[in-house]
Amino acid sequence: MTGIILYGAGNIFSLTAALERLSIPYGFINSQEDFKKFDRYIIPGVGHAGAAMDKLEKTGLVPAIKELKKPTLGICVGMQLLTSYSEEGNSDLLNIFPIKTLRFQDSADYKVPHTGWNQVYPEKDNPLFKNIPSGSHFYFVHSYFIEYDKTYTLLSANYSTEFSASIWHDNFYGVQFHPEKSGVYGETLLTNFSKL
Template sequence: MEIAVIDYKGGNVQSVLFALERLGVQATLTADHDVIRRADKILFPGEGEAASAMHELRAQGLDKLLPTLEQPFLGICLGMQLLGQHSEEGDTQLLGILPFEVKRFAPDAQHKVPHMGWNNLQRLRTPLFEGLREEDFVYFVHSYYAPVGEYTIAEAVYPAPFSAAVQHRNFYAVQFHTEKSGPVGTRILQNFLAL
């Protein structure tokens, strides 16, 4: 099985590659369009800021390629947000694959921004979460979120519900870091590889 990890200088890439290695999977870190098209599965990790990420994706022509892919595709953290239409972060136009607008958390006395740490998943749907329970915890680090919508396949609460995971056709994405979420994150990666 050929696994491509999209290289757009989006950070977080080595920890994803190490997580795959622990599962016995060798992945190729690449921005090469032909390699990406040939891959059986695509991972799209990211840490950082939406406008810079979109600038790099456009510079490499990946903004045109990624929406056309038909193999199973998993966005992680910023890689999930970039699948939306628009982000409040830098007033940025995104890839337009899913119909959500990325919003900034509004801090209050009990909820600091960024939302950082362990939070449990709720309302799990799709085979991506096979074998998991709603009380299972995953690790988040983010200041922006996708609201809950028809595309939502898992939710978390901070302080209101938001999309912890989304899906549209072959595009799956999670707001949390699978590679930092212990056995739960490992199971999600295994489930994705089995899709």
Template structure:
């Protein structure tokens, strides 16, 4: 069963609707002791990384996420929270994956935010992307991106420059796109996450 970290910074309705569509059971995690009830954890997120990090600290969950030894998936801002630092609010984040979250502005000529469907190139044969075609399309909405680093990148995307569309380290995974809004490919990714050990 999947536990969704409920810290006031997630688009939880879209996510729960997608989990319902694929028949995956879930519940909400509001405090540390509730983490034990679930065998997988999702950190959702929309909006501002610095504000989301503060909400995570205020909930008391920030300090215990490092110690989770079951699969964890960060979505959009939830993925960015796994990195060291975000230029959004110049915020120190969870520092689980040693990468930085940077702003597109002034680095690319394309319109910011990056919004809409974009193809994703799978790297490192990551099990999160099992039964998903390489260069499948996923739905993005973001102005900040995670720098590309081959060591931690499970999938990459290009929008003016290459960036990490998905990252992975040990039992921690993150996706910049919204699988819950990405049709069949996104639903398959959520099913794949439910099968990770």
């Protein structure tokens, strides 16, 4: 069963609607005791990474998140929270991945935020992306990106610069895109995660 970590910065409705469509059972985590009820966890997120980290710290759940040993998936800002630092708000984050979240540079060819469908390319084999072909399109909405680091990158994408569309370290996974808004391949990813 999947536990969604609630901290006031997630787009919960679209995520839970997708899980319900896929008949993936889920519940909510509001306290440290709640972690025991679930086999895997999702950290959702939209908006400002610094503000999201402040909200997460106020829940008191940060120490428990850092100690998680079961599969844990950060989505969008939830993925950025897993990094060490974000230029958004000059914020220190969870530091589960020793990499940084940086801001896209506006230009005539590349508007910020990066909004819409973009292709992703696998860098490593991983069951999270089983039956998802290289070059598949996923839906992105973000002004900040996770710097490309070959050690942790599961999927890469390009928007003015190469960046990590997905990261992985031990039991922690992150995706910059929104699988719950990414059609059949997004649903495939959520199904794969439910089986990790």
